[in-house]
Amino acid sequence: MANIKSAKKRISVIRQKTLRNKMIKSQVKTAIKKVTTAVAAGDAAAAKEALRAATSTIDKAKSKGVFHKNNASRKVSRLSKLVNTIA
Template sequence: MANIKSAKKRILVNQTKAARNKSIKSSVKTAIKKVDAAIAAKDADAAKTALLAATSAIDKAASKGVYHKNTASRKISRLNLAVNKLA
């Protein structure tokens, strides 16, 4: 355990940020799973609406620094490709 006050504060701040990042990543994964489920069910309309929600969630995560911009772009691109193959 840290003895220095600034080190104790860093531990607390890092825990807070890790919890925030975990929550955001979890919501992105859920949104992606919804798109995948719609694709598996071959439901084009549901896939497109889920894709919009997933794209929004991924962009927000990237803007907050949870994902690198290229990672976010790759995830969105792969989802778009999968939905476009369905249509």
């Protein structure tokens, strides 16, 4: 256990950042799941709307530093490719 004040603060700050990152990653996973379920159901309109929302969520996560830009780009690309299969 940390005894120094600054070390205690770092532990607290890291805990808060970890919770924030987990929340954002969970939102991204949910958005991706909505796209995949819409594609599986064969609903092109719902899939396109879900893709738009997922892209926005992924871009927000990228801008906050949760995902690397290439990782975010790869996720968006894969989802777009998936939606285009039913369009």
